[in-house]
Amino acid sequence: MNKNILQALSGGFDSTCLLIKNLENGDHVYPVYIKASSVDPVKRQIELKVIKELLANPEIKTHNLHDLITVPLHMRNIDGIFSFQPVLWTLGLFCEVKKRRDFYDEVHIGYIMNDSAVSYLGEIKRIWRSFFSLSFPEYNKIPELEFPLVKYSKEMVINKLLYFQNTVAYNCWTCERPSVLYERKKKNHGGREQIIEHCGRCAPCKKIKEYIGLENLPRYRRTEHRELLGRLVKRYKEKLPLDDPIILDMLITCEKLDEKESTHITSIVERRENRKKQGM
Ligand SMILES: [Zn+2]
Numbered sequence: 001m002n003k004n005i006l007q008a009l010s011g012g013f014d015s016t017c018l019l020i021k022n023l024e025n026g027d028h029v030y031p032v033y034i035k036a037s038s039v040d041p042v043k044r045q046i047e048l049k050v051i052k053e054l055l056a057n058p059e060i061k062t063h064n065l066h067d068l069i070t071v072p073l074h075m076r077n078i079d080g081i082f083s084f085q086p087v088l089w090t091l092g093l094f095c096e097v098k099k100r101r102d103f104y105d106e107v108h109i110g111y112i113m114n115d116s117a118v119s120y121l122g123e124i125k126r127i128w129r130s131f132f133s134l135s136f137p138e139y140n141k142i143p144e145l146e147f148p149l150v151k152y153s154k155e156m157v158i159n160k161l162l163y164f165q166n167t168v169a170y171n172c173w174t175c176e177r178p179s180v181l182y183e184r185k186k187k188n189h190g191g192r193e194q195i196i197e198h199c200g201r202c203a204p205c206k207k208i209k210e211y212i213g214l215e216n217l218p219r220y221r222r223t224e225h226r227e228l229l230g231r232l233v234k235r236y237k238e239k240l241p242l243d244d245p246i247i248l249d250m251l252i253t254c255e256k257l258d259e260k261e262s263t264h265i266t267s268i269v270e271r272r273e274n275r276k277k278q279g280m
Pocket of ligand 1: 175177178198199200202203204205
């Protein structure tokens with residue numbers, strides 16, 4: 001019988017690969033994006049864009065794929081916990097499971113072979129079960145938390161994605177600290193516009209660099225809406241929680257650059273660097 005699977009989706013290579021695998025198995029997949037305030041706001045916006053594009057892809061949008069669920073989590077990273085993501089994800093997934101009691105058969109996170117979390121899968125499963133014990137002692141069907149990709153290497157993940165569809169692989173976003181390639185002031189809005197790309201230095205970037213390089217991964221245009229920010233600050237004074245994901249999402253927008261724009265930006269940046277080199 002086909003299962004109802006709640007699956008964490010981040011727009012990265014691993015969770016995208018897991019989504020395809022689950023859909024190919026014929027199970028009903030309910031993708032979840034955990035919108036955590038502790039995650040870089042630009043990364044969060046880009047991830048959501050990637051996910052929306054992915055889920056609209058006709059090859060992915062099969063009868064067993066269900067609508068995206070977003071779970072907002074307002075939480076800061078806690079010093080001393082070196083791997084906070086499993087805590088955030090299990091908590092976010094639990095928030096959804098408790099809304100639909102006894103509906104989901106399994107809950108999936110796409111950790112792969114060399115992820116640091118893989119050494120702690122037992123602990124993560126215990127955290128998962130403890131949420132239920134602490135909330136509903138009488139809960140009679142705790143969906144099993146599964147990690148179906150733990151035997152997959154990064155290479156296997158990427159190969160599976162490339163085999164499925166090149167565009168799916170080259171749309172993924174993996175960088176933890178999106179970096180600014182180019183920046184300019186917007187004439188009319190008083191805000192800034194930045195071109196964002198993979199940093200090439202964080203752990204996920206380094207891994208991807210080894211396999212497919214970073215050149216062909218998408219760039220995004222981040223636009224800051226200064227006018228709106230000014231108005232909000234004026235109205236609410238210091239009471240405004242500027243790290244709140246909902247407010248941040250109103251203040252900045254990220255749009256994917258098409259190939260033509262991306263090439264244009266590369267030439268601007270190259271010209272700039274050449275001028276610098278020549279000391280002009
Ligand atoms: Zn990076």
